[in-house]
Amino acid sequence: MKDQKTTPNIAEATNDPHSFADPAAAIIHHLDLKLEVNFELKQLKGNARIHFRNRAKSDKIILDTRNLKIEGVRLDDESKVSPFHLESEVEFLGQALIIPIHPETKSVSIQYSTTDGADALQWLSPEQTAGKQFPFLFTQSQAILARTWVPVQDSPGIRFTYEAEVKVPSGLMAVMSAENPTEKNTEGLYRFSMKQPIPAYLLALAVGDFVYEPLDRRTGVYAEPVTIEKATYEFSDLPKMLEIAESLYGPYAWDKYDVIVLPPSFPFGGMENPRITFATPTILAGDRSLTSLIAHELAHSWSGNLVTNATWNDFWINEGFTVYFEARIMEALYGKDFADMQFLLGVEELKKTIEGFGDRSIDSHLKLQLDGRDPDEGMNEVAYEKGRLLLVLMEQTFGREKFDQFLKNHFSQNAFKTINTEQFIEYYRSELVKGDSAAEKAIDIERWVYGPGIPENAPQIRSERFEQVALEVDRWIKGNKASTLNTKNYSTNEWLRFIHLLPEKLRPEQMLELDNTFQFSNSSNSEILFAWLEKAVVNAYEPAYPVLKSFLNEVGRRKFVRPLFKAMIKTAEGRKMAEEIYKTSRPNYHSVTQSSIDEILYQN
Ligand code: BES
Ligand code: ZN
Secondary structure, eight states: OOOOSSOTTOTTOSOOTTOOOOTTTEEEEEEEEEEEEETTTTEEEEEEEEEEEETTOOSEEEEEESSEEEEEEEETTOSSOBOOEEOOOBTTTBEEEEEEOOTTOOEEEEEEEEOTTOTTEEEEOGGGSSSSSSOEEEEOOTTTTGGGTSOBOOOTTOEEEEEEEEEOOTTOEEEESSBOOSSOOTTOEEEEEEEEEEEGGGOOEEEESOEEEESSSSEEEEEOTTTHHHHHHHTTTHHHHHHHHHHHHOOOSSSOEEEEEOOTTOSSSEEOOTTEEEEOGGGOOSSSTTTHHHHHHHHTTTBTTTEEESSGGGHHHHHHHHHHHHHHHHHHHHOHHHHHHHHHHHHHHHHHHHHHHOTTOGGGSSSOOOTTSOGGGGOSHIIIIIHHHHHHHHHHHHOHHHHHHHHHHHHHHTTTEEEOHHHHHHHHIIIIITTOHHHHHHHOHHHHHHSOSOOTTOOOOOOHHHHHHHHHHHHHHTTOOGGGSOOTTOOHHHHHHHHHHSOSSOOHHHHHHHHHHHOGGGOSOHHHHHHHHHHHHHTTOGGGHHHHHHHHHHOOOHHHHHHHHHHHTTSHHHHHHHHHHHHHHGGGSOHHHHHHHHHHHHOO
C-alpha cells in the first residue's frame, strides 16, 4: 500500500466550488463545539473552536458560514478578542469568515449563535412530534447546510474529528453523529466524541424526547417512547444487515450503528450520519417491507462516510456505490427476486428523471457540473441509479468475485479519504481493468461518466414477478373485475409496480373500483399510499382528497411531497387545492422541502 500517513486529508481537498475554504493554506483537523439549545428562541448559541494545521504559513484561516451571528473570535487560549471579517454573501454559499492568524496559531475560537436563516435546523413544536408532549430539534447538514449551524470548513474533502458539549432543557435527550448517550440525564448536559475524521456534511444533532433500545451489541434504535416498539420491530434485521455488509466489503469502521426515527417532517428518507442514521418514520410500514432504506444508509458507512466524494460534482461516488451496496445487502437478506424488483423500480425512476431533463442534458452525466448552483440540484436518480447501473455493468463484465475484491480494496485503501471521479477512473483502470482492453471498451466508462442519458450497454434486468404483475394489470384493462385479479401475497414492490403500470388516465369509476378492492387510500404503507395519491391527483379522484390533505400536512419527506404538488398544479382546480394545502402544511416542512415547494408553486 502507498504511503497514506503524511497527508491524511489534503490531497483532494482543493477545488470545491461550494466552499470558501483554502485547505492548502490552513486546514481544520479537530472541532470543539459547545452549544446551548434554546427552544424558545429557536437558537443554538455557543462556541466552536477550530484546531487547524497551518500548512502554508498562512496569515489567515477561512471558514464557511451562512446566516450565523458571529459574536467574537479568539486565537488559541487568549482571553482578548481578535479581529475577523465576514465577506459579502454569495448565493447558496453564504459568507466566508476570514480570521487573521499568527504563524504559531493552532486554533481559533468562534463565539456565535444561529439565526432564523439556519436552514439545517428544524425546530418542531410538541404537536409536530409523535408524542405531542415535548419539542424536537434535528439538523440536516448535507449538502452545504452545516455552515448554517457551525462555522467550519464545509467541504466534503476536508475531514476532522470532533468533541461536543450540548446543553438541552431537562427532560430531553441529545444525540450527535458521535459516541452517544443511551439514557437521559437530569441536567440535560451531554458530551460527545467522534474519534474518526469526518467531513462537515456529516455533523448532526437531534434533541427531543426519545429513548434507546439496543438490538444487539453494536446496533440499536432511538425513537420517541410511543414509537420505539414499532421501530425496533421494523429494524430487527439490522444486526444481520451489518454482518452481511462486513462480509462483503470489510470491517465496519464506526464501532456502533444506530438508527433514530425522527418526526415525519424529516425532509429525506434517511441521512447517513455516522454511527446514527437519521430516518423518516414513513418507513415504519409494520411489515419490514421498506427497510432497504436502512440498508442504504448503513452502506454509506463505507461508500460516502469512509470513502467520500471530493466535491458535490462527484456525488455519484457516494450515492451510486451506495445503491449498488444496498442492493447487495438486500439480495443477501431477502433474495435476488426482491433485489431485482427494487432495481427495476429504480431504473423506472431514472428513465422518468432523464426524460424530464431531456436526454442530452448535462444533468444526466454522472460527473455533475454544479458550480455556481445549489448542490441540491444534483440530488436525483442520475447519481443513484445511473451510478448503480455502471457498477452492475462492471460486476457483469468482470464477474462478481473480481468486482467484490476490487470494491473491498477500494474501501480499505481509500478509507478516510476523498476521491473524485477522475481518481476513481484511474483506480478502476489500474486495479480492475488491468489492461483488459476488451473489457475497457465494452464498458466505456468515459461515456457513462461524461456523457448523457443511459448508455446502450446498460445492464438489462428482468423480474419474473413484475412480468406477472403486468399480466394482471392487462387483464384488468381488458375488462376483468379487479376482484378477480390474482394479487394474492403481493409484496410492497409488486403493489408499487401494479400502480405504476396502470394507465395514466383512469375514469372515476375505475379509480373507485381499484380503491374499493385494494384499499389503496387506506394503505398504512407510505410508498403505496404515495403512489396511489399521485394517481388520485392526476385523475381528480376526490374520495382520496382528505387522505391527501392529511398526508401532506403531516409528512415533509420531499420525495413524496414534491411530486404531489407538481401533479396538483397541472390543472387550475389542482393549483387552488395545492395553495390551500400549502398554507397549513408549509410550517410543518423543513427548509429543504419548503424551498422545493416554493419553487413549484411560485417560481413558474
Ligand atoms: N445522503 C442521502 C440524503 C441526501 C443527499 C441529503 C443529498 C442531502 C443531499 C441519503 O443517503 C439518501 O440517499 N437518502 C434517500 C434514500 C435512499 C434509500 C435512496 C432519501 O432520503 O430518499
Ligand atoms: Zn444515499
